[in-house]
Amino acid sequence: MSMEMMLATYEFQQWLYREAKLLDDIDFDGWFALMHPDIKYSMPVRVNKEGIERPDYATDMFAFHDDHHLLSLRVERLKSDYAWAEIPPSRTRRSVNNVRIEEYVPNDKAVVKSYLLLYRSRSTDIHHDLVSGERTDEFLYVDGEWKLSKRFFVIDQTTINTRNLAIFV
Amino acid sequence: MGKPEVRLDEMTREEALRYLNETMVPEEGVIPAYILSDPTIYKLEHEKIFMKTWVLLGHESEIPNKNDYMLRDLAGYSVIISRGQDEEIRAFYNMCTHRGMKLCRADHGNKANFTCPYHGFNFKNTGELIGVPLQNDIYGGKLDTSKMSLNKVTLGTYRGLIFGTWNDNPQPLDDFLSDFKWYLDIGLGRTEMEVVGPPQKFIVHSNWKIGSDNFVSDSYHTMVTHGSIAQLGMVPSATYSKKGYQVHTDNGHGCLIGMPNPDFPFPEELKDEYKAHLTPEQYDLISNMKNLIGTLFPNLSILVSHTKVKGQLVSNTTMRLWKPVGPDKMEVMTWFMVEKNASEDWKYRSREAYILTFSPSGIFEQDDTEVFTDITAAASGVMPFAKQLTYNYTMGMHREPVTDFPGPGVAYGDKFSEANSRNYYRYWLNLMNS
Numbered sequence: 360m361s362m363e364m365m366l367a368t369y370e371f372q373q374w375l376y377r378e379a380k381l382l383d384d385i386d387f388d389g390w391f392a393l394m395h396p397d398i399k400y401s402m403p404v405r406v407n408k409e410g411i412e413r414p415d416y417a418t419d420m421f422a423f424h425d426d427h428h429l430l431s432l433r434v435e436r437l438k439s440d441y442a443w444a445e446i447p448p449s450r451t452r453r454s455v456n457n458v459r460i461e462e463y464v465p466n467d468k469a470v471v472k473s474y475l476l477l478y479r480s481r482s483t484d485i486h487h488d489l490v491s492g493e494r495t496d497e498f499l500y501v502d503g504e505w506k507l508s509k510r511f512f513v514i515d516q517t518t519i520n521t522r523n524l525a526i527f528v
Numbered sequence: 529m530g531k532p533e534v535r536l537d538e539m540t541r542e543e544a545l546r547y548l549n550e551t552m553v554p555e556e557g558v559i560p561a562y563i564l565s566d567p568t569i570y571k572l573e574h575e576k577i578f579m580k581t582w583v584l585l586g587h588e589s590e591i592p593n594k595n596d597y598m599l600r601d602l603a604g605y606s607v608i609i610s611r612g613q614d615e616e617i618r619a620f621y622n623m624c625t626h627r628g629m630k631l632c633r634a635d636h637g638n639k640a641n642f643t644c645p646y647h648g649f650n651f652k653n654t655g656e657l658i659g660v661p662l663q664n665d666i667y668g669g670k671l672d673t674s675k676m677s678l679n680k681v682t683l684g685t686y687r688g689l690i691f692g693t694w695n696d697n698p699q700p701l702d703d704f705l706s707d708f709k710w711y712l713d714i715g716l717g718r719t720e721m722e723v724v725g726p727p728q729k730f731i732v733h734s735n736w737k738i739g740s741d742n743f744v745s746d747s748y749h750t751m752v753t754h755g756s757i758a759q760l761g762m763v764p765s766a767t768y769s770k771k772g773y774q775v776h777t778d779n780g781h782g783c784l785i786g787m788p789n790p791d792f793p794f795p796e797e798l799k800d801e802y803k804a805h806l807t808p809e810q811y812d813l814i815s816n817m818k819n820l821i822g823t824l825f826p827n828l829s830i831l832v833s834h835t836k837v838k839g840q841l842v843s844n845t846t847m848r849l850w851k852p853v854g855p856d857k858m859e860v861m862t863w864f865m866v867e868k869n870a871s872e873d874w875k876y877r878s879r880e881a882y883i884l885t886f887s888p889s890g891i892f893e894q895d896d897t898e899v900f901t902d903i904t905a906a907a908s909g910v911m912p913f914a915k916q917l918t919y920n921y922t923m924g925m926h927r928e929p930v931t932d933f934p935g936p937g938v939a940y941g942d943k944f945s946e947a948n949s950r951n952y953y954r955y956w957l958n959l960m961n962s
Contacts, residue, residue, distance in 0.1 A: 402889075404726050407599075409634040420725020420864065424883045428838060432760055432884070436891050441755030444894035484901075486733065517635065518859060519730040522897040524889035 364460060371471045372458045374505055379453035382527055387434045395499050395506035400425040402512040402528060416513055422524055444525035450480040451526060469498045469505065475528060479521060488521035490514060490528060535913065536568035544568050548960060554953040557922035557946060564735040564907040570855040577826050577959050578603035582684060582691040582704050584828040584849055585609055587863065588617065589688060589722035595653060598636040602692045607681050608632050609690060610653040613640065619692055620655050620678035635726060651678055687717035707936035708781035708824060714810055715820050715830040716847065719801040720868040724879060727861045730888045734900035736827055736858040739850035742896060743821050743829035744782045745774060745948035748923065753895045762835045774945045777937035780955030782948030783822025793834040793843035795870040809934040825955055827851065837881045844882035856904050862887060921946040
């Protein structure tokens with residue numbers, strides 16, 4: 360791997376770690392500031408297919424399919440007095456790993472894949488939920504910063520083992 | 529009634545049912561907490577309700593082509609639903625008749641035959657056994673394959689909805705749906721509707737009846753549980769959900785109809801199609817309808833929701849199953865449905881509204897599942913049974929039904945009531961006694 364790609368990989372790892380920290384710290388405004396105005400934030404429904412037919416996710420149904428406006432609604436809602444699904448907020452712990460750069464144009468655009476393992480604990484419940492999957496993220500470079508312009512999260516479960524997705528992936 | 533000396537699981541079936549009948553009085557709005565958590569009740573309702581009645585399996589539009597199939601379950605048993613070469617839809621227990629292995633393990637696909645992964649027995653999607661490896665040699669030509677067809681599931685369809693039952697002598701589906709068809713027509717049959725994509729599935733640590741009950745009668749909770757929606761400006765006010773009608777029919781079914789509505793939140797260009805599919809009374813109602821929320825007994829809920837997204841009003845239609853997985857656990861399956869002949873733009877916006885509001889990430893859905901989970905936890909274990917904790921379902925008992933409502937069933941002129949829940953639980957109790 361070239362020195363340039365090593366540095367870029369490190370840079371995006373740090374970006375993703377920082378993002379995870381903002382979400383785990385319930386700093387939704389801080390997180391939302393990382394989004395590009397053209398953000399496409401989606402999570403398709405995972406399906407069981409015969410054999411190795413691909414893709415093994417739906418192309419027409421999603422658990423998230425948000426643009427900048429819809430994501431902002433979710434963030435605003437979480438700050439309202441009635442967001443019961445997150446009162447008290449879930450304790451989440453996002454482990455981001457296997458970060459790989461797929462495409463990289465310095466100071467312009469990047470496509471980065473990563474794995475996410477998300478631990479979620481609600482209130483006094485002794486159960487915990489685990490959400491695991493792979494992200495394909497696209498970044499655009501704006502005013503000296505990388506902003507997330509596309510996220511495609513493919514979850515590993517076909518039946519999601521968490522009561523709702525009041526959290527971000 | 530006295531304090532129980534023993535827990536339900538220590539009683540005989542007769543004693544447990546007698547105790548249930550003593551402690552549960554739906555007519556008076558008395559529902560004991562233990563029915564949302566007790567394992568004995570759960571076992572009895574599996575036998576007496578889910579093994580006996582009609583349960584939704586899916587929608588015809590999910591398997592539109594010859595040889596399309598999908599995997600669903602009926603009362604916890606895996607079922608293959610297949611559209612044959614002859615266009616007929618059939619369903620079979622997903623079990624090889626040789627040694628019981630699951631024949632199919634994909635969610636959906638297109639196949640004329642199913643081959644068992646254990647010994648290679650091969651079945652046509654009409655259920656016939658058509659291939660046995662080395663048959664003549666190992667069975668000496670004596671295997672009677674005509675007696676080894678797949679076990680057939682009894683199906684019934686209405687307006688594209690596919691129902692199944694394990695009951696050998698079921699009440700005809702038409703009789704079971706009865707008057708509620710008038711409301712199903714408006715909700716899911718107002719024109720040709722199609723399911724988009726696979727259903728979403730997620731697990732909630734809740735008793736399944738809380739979902740059915742919430743959709744059958746509870747508009748009251750929307751003010752508080754869904755208070756965030758009013759704050760975000762997606763609905764006009766916190767009390768928007770009070771005006772309209774609450775209606776129930778025989779067999780535990782019921783719905784809530786929000787009205788009036790100055791807007792028409794459906795595709796304008798489909799007005800003629802609506803008129804062709806509906807009676808003038810039904811069309812008149814849908815033209816003034818804000819939303820429709822209801823439950824078809826036991827666990828299918830339907831929803832026509834109407835919200836403002838990006839400054840535009842749009843309706844979205846969904847159905848959902850509250851599938852029991854255990855006394856305190858259910859799998860929620862949600863389908864998005866849309867008018868087949870709507871414009872692509874309208875379908876896109878309607879799906880967007882659905883995902884934002886009633887998918888697993890939906891900002892309505894999220895808060896409901898939080899409530900369902902906590903209610904179940906509070907009902908569980910020894911204490912709620914020993915202390916004979918009950919719920920109060922008396923809301924609206926002072927009201928008289930209205931006489932000028934155009935639809936069948938018993939209608940009340942206000943959505944805030946628990947009349948539909950009393951009706952739902954009355955039927956639930958009837959079946960438990962059957």
